[in-house]
Amino acid sequence: xxxxxxxxxxxxxxxxxxxxxxxxxxxxxxxxxxxxxxxxxxxxxxxxxxxxxxxxxxxxxxxxxxxxxxxxxxxxxxxxxxxxxxxxxxxxxxxxxxxxxxxxxxxxxxxxxxxxxxxxxxxxxxxxxxxxxxxxxxxxxxxxxxxxxxxxxxxxxxxxxxxxxxxxxxxxxxxxxxxxxxxxxxxxxxxxxxxxxxxxxxxxxxxxxxxxxxxxxxxxxxxxxxxxxxxxxxxxxxxxxxxxxxxxxxxxxxxxxxxxxxxxxxxxxxxxxxxxxxxxxxxxxxxxxxxxxxxxxxxxxxxxxxxxxxxxxxxxxxxxxxxxxxxxxxxxxxxxxxxxxxxxxxxxxxxxxxxxxxxxxxxxxxxxxxxxxxxxxxxxxxxxxxxxxxxxxxxxxxxxxxxxxxxxxxxxxxxxxxxxxxxxxxxxxxxxxxxxxxxxxxxxxxxxxxxxxxxxxxxxxxxxxxxxxxxxxxxxxxxxxxxxxxxxxxxxxxxxxxxxxxxxxxxxxxxxxxxxxxxxxxxxxxxxxxxxxxxxxxxxxxxxxxxxxxxxxxxxxxxxxxxxxxxxxxxxxxxxxxxxxxxxxxxxxxxxxxxxxxxxxxxxxxxxxxxxxxxx
Numbered sequence: 198x199x200x201x202x203x204x205x206x207x208x209x210x211x212x213x214x215x216x217x218x219x220x221x222x223x224x225x226x227x228x229x230x231x232x233x234x235x236x237x238x239x240x241x242x243x244x245x246x247x248x249x250x251x252x253x254x255x256x257x258x259x260x261x262x263x264x265x266x267x268x269x270x271x272x273x274x275x276x277x278x279x280x281x282x283x284x285x286x287x288x289x290x291x292x293x294x295x296x297x298x299x300x301x302x303x304x305x306x307x308x309x310x311x312x313x314x315x316x317x318x319x320x321x322x323x324x325x326x327x328x329x330x331x332x333x334x335x336x337x338x339x340x341x342x343x344x345x346x347x348x349x350x351x352x353x354x355x356x357x358x359x360x361x362x363x364x365x366x367x368x369x370x371x372x373x374x375x376x377x378x379x380x381x382x383x384x385x386x387x388x389x390x391x392x393x394x395x396x397x398x399x400x401x402x403x404x405x406x407x408x409x410x411x412x413x414x415x416x417x418x419x420x421x422x423x424x425x426x427x428x429x430x431x432x433x434x435x436x437x438x439x440x441x442x443x444x445x446x447x448x449x450x451x452x453x454x455x456x457x458x459x460x461x462x463x464x465x466x467x468x469x470x471x472x473x474x475x476x477x478x479x480x481x482x483x484x485x486x487x488x489x490x491x492x493x494x495x496x497x498x499x500x501x502x503x504x505x506x507x508x509x510x511x512x513x514x515x516x517x518x519x520x521x522x523x524x525x526x527x528x529x530x531x532x533x534x535x536x537x538x539x540x541x542x543x544x545x546x547x548x549x550x551x552x553x554x555x556x557x558x559x560x561x562x563x564x565x566x567x568x569x570x571x572x573x574x575x576x577x578x579x580x581x582x583x584x585x586x587x588x589x590x591x592x593x594x595x596x597x598x599x600x601x602x603x604x605x606x607x608x609x610x611x612x613x614x615x616x617x618x619x620x621x622x623x624x625x626x627x628x629x630x631x632x633x634x635x636x637x638x639x640x641x642x643x644x645x646x647x648x649x650x651x652x653x654x655x656x657x658x659x660x661x662x663x664x665x666x667x668x669x670x671x672x673x674x675x676x677x678x679x680x681x682x683x684x685x686x687x688x689x690x691x692x693x694x695x696x697x698x699x700x701x702x703x704x705x706x707x708x709x710x711x712x713x714x715x716x717x718x719x720x721x722x723x724x725x726x727x728x729x730x731x732x733x734x735x736x737x738x739x740x741x742x743x744x745x746x747x748x749x750x751x752x753x754x755x756x757x758x759x760x761x762x763x764x765x766x767x768x769x770x771x772x773x774x775x776x777x778x779x780x781x782x783x784x785x786x787x788x789x790x791x792x793x794x795x796x797x798x799x800x801x802x803x804x805x806x807x808x809x810x811x812x813x
Contacts, residue, residue: 209234209303212257216277218323226313233309237302245294247286252307255279259300260785264293273297275785281310281324349433350426351499352462353447355455359384362391362414366402369393369413380444382456383417389453391417394444423448424457434462477520483528483587490521490591494555494773498764507554507757508728515551519544519642521591522561522584526643529583537573539566541644542584545600549640550710551726552756555763556773558594559585560635562607564614564648577608600635611648615655622659625669634673634711637718638725653723661721664808670718671808674711675801679794680704687779687791695776701762702775705755705794709748712800715808716740727752748800751793758786 210227213219222230236257239245245254245261254261256278263271263280271292274280285292314321359382360369373381373395383391393413401416402409423446424433433445443459473489473496480486497510505513526542546560547553563577581602589595602608609617621633637656641649660666680688680699689697699705710727717730720739724730728749735745759775766773779787 212277213255216279218317218320221319222313222317226317229309230305230313233306235304237304239296239300239302241296241299243296245282245296247282247292249283249307251282251304253279253281253305253310254294255303255305257301257303259302260297261300261302262295262297264295265291273785275783275788277784283307284324347430347499347503348426349424349428349430349447349457349461351502352430352495353426353455353457354461357382357453357455360393360413361385362412362417364413365410366393366398366407366413366416367409370398370409379458380456382446382453383413384453387453389421389423389446389448391419392421392444392446393417396443421446423453425449426454430462433457437462473517474520477517477524480524481528483525483590486521486524486528486587487590490517490593493517493592494767497555498767501760501764507760508753510760511547511552511554511756514555514557515548515553518548518553518557518593519640521593522588523643525584525587525591526580529580529587533576533579533583536580536644537576538569539645539648540564540577541646541648542602542642543649544640544642546635546638549638549725551640552710554756554760555767556775558596559588560596560600561585561602561642562600562604562636563602563609564645564652565608565610566645566648567610567612569610578603578605581608598632611651614652618652618656618659622663622666625666627669627672630666630669630673631676634670634714637714640725657718657721657723660718667715667719667808670711670715671804674708674715675805675809677704677708677711678801679708679797681791681794681798685791685795687787689779695774697780698776698778700775701755701759701777705790705797706752706759706775708797708801709752709755712797712804713748715804719808744800744803747796751796754789754793758782758790 209231213227213230219227219230239259239261245251256274256276258276261274261278261280263274263285265271280294282292282294314324356376358372358376358378358380360372362383362385369381373379380392380394382389383393391414393416397416397418401407402411407416422436422440422442424436426447426449428436437443437445437459445457446453447455447457473493477486477489480489493514497514500510500513522542522544530536541564543549543562543564544560545562547557548560563581565573565577569577585595585601585603595601600607606617618636621629637660639649639653660670682688687699689699691697713727713730713734716722716734716739717724720734720737722730722733722737722739724733731740731745731749731752734740735742758777762775762777763773765771779790782790
């Protein structure tokens with residue numbers, strides 16, 4: 198560790214001006230800061246303990262972890278972040294900092310830090326809220342983030358359905374019916390003055406034989422109780438019980454934000470992942486399945502808010518999609534009768550790899566027993582048509598590339614599938630490889646699992662022996678490079694709907710998936726999930742520990758960023774996509790993403806050497 202007593206004031210002033218709360222200080226306050234700063238350098242894994250003399254630490258370069266008493270990570274800080282361990286340690290002894298990577302920091306004396314807090318309301322509020330957030334995170338982590346202690350922010354309906362006091366009950370009822378809600382907010386000059394519910398209409402209008410032209414103001418609940426967006430599910434449950442009501446308006450900083458209902462709370466309590474899987478298995482008609490399936494995206498928001506990792510979220514989403522497909526197949530067979538011969542429904546692509554996130558379309562097919570007769574095919578066509586159509590209604594769109602069981606080319610006998618794979622492997626073309634690589638990521642969902650296993654073993658045997666196909670697969674895997682150019686700058690789209698962004702899935706995730714699939718097939722590995730493929734490759738010495746772990750870390754980070762971006766799409770009522778704007782990321786995440794893309798580039802070069810050496 199090295200310490201520097203003097204610093205160059207000009208670049209430090211420019212640096213501080215980029216970050217809250219220092220950009221809110223006046224020139225004289227900045228001058229005072231500069232007089233009380235020193236620069237320090239910490240090596241990786243250095244531990245910093247709380248001390249009254251430590252003052253405020255501002256990260257200039259590198260990354261620092263805040264660690265709680267039980268060695269749990271509270272927060273990872275990057276460029277521009279700051280912390281005061283002494284203040285945090287007052288209420289939770291044991292909090293300390295650990296240098297995650299070699300770091301250059303600025304140290305502001307405790308006296309100057311306290312003086313700024315006393316003299317600047319903005320400065321004081323920033324660190325007060327920062328401390329509350331970090332201590333709350335620590336407390337929630339120690340309580341393992343009980344669902345009931347999670348915020349209602351993820352389940353509140355933010356689409357305001359409202360009327361005015363002078364509107365008639367008839368007009369308000371029409372709005373409620375059109376919006377399919379059981380309550381309506383009453384606003385006057387944008388201020389909340391009342392709420393009208395189905396119960397109010399029954400008990401105050403119908404029961405008293407009032408005309409439906411009665412003004413809303415005469416029967417609404419005036420000045421209704423409301424809750425803050427930061428309230429927990431437990432808080433709101435208690436409040437509803439206390440008030441004997443089923444609807445509560447929600448405000449943020451005094452401004453009306455939305456409404457929460459007893460049904461919202463019930464769904465939040467019931468829709469933990471395990472309960473949801475069990476519930477799907479008990480559903481008896483397609484409308485019930487659709488209702489559950491279309492609610493999943495908002496439940497993912499809640500799971501992620503409770504610190505569910507992206508890898509676990511992908512596994513859960515894939516599992517739920519699989520369970521929904523199985524249930525739809527069961528209901529369809531109950532309707533059209535038993536299968537004439539054995540068959541197996543297959544999933545392909547991300548869902549088969551257990552890597553599905555939000556917005557994924559269908560990728561499926563059928564293996565039919567070789568004993569099938571010509572007159573049996575209409576049954577399978579009817580099965581495929583209804584299952585794919587119902588999946589579409591459940592929020593899994595029809596595949597634009599027609600990779601579905603409704604495509605006769607993907608509803609084949611086992612013998613037909615094997616002949617098709619043999620043609621792909623023996624005579625690969627760039628176009629055929631691009632279209633068919635997805636079929637090597639397959640998972641049986643329903644029916645005779647032996648059919649799928651027989652096909653997969655045949656596929657692995659063919660690809661392991663064919664250097665021609667491996668070379669073709671390598672060319673396809675190398676066709677899309679990560680979006681990073683010279684001087685480690687991101688390469689983004691310059692026009693169109695996604696200006697200044699790049700596709701994290703196509704440019705980041707798929708190159709990893711393609712490279713790992715290539716290695717896995719070349720060595721006859723039977724895993725389908727990308728992380729599991731990497732573990733198998735490492736275990737069988739086909740990849741070094743360093744390379745496999747680097748790719749695991751790269752995959753995990755990109756998956757996490759994709760999920761966070763999709764959650765943001767949902768919360769802003771935007772279409773779900775896989776685009777990422779680098780400027781929206783933290784400095785630390787931008788650095789990590791550049792490191793990830795460098796790793797992917799290196800992996801692609803290694804694949805080029807392994808599979809295309811000496812080939813044009």
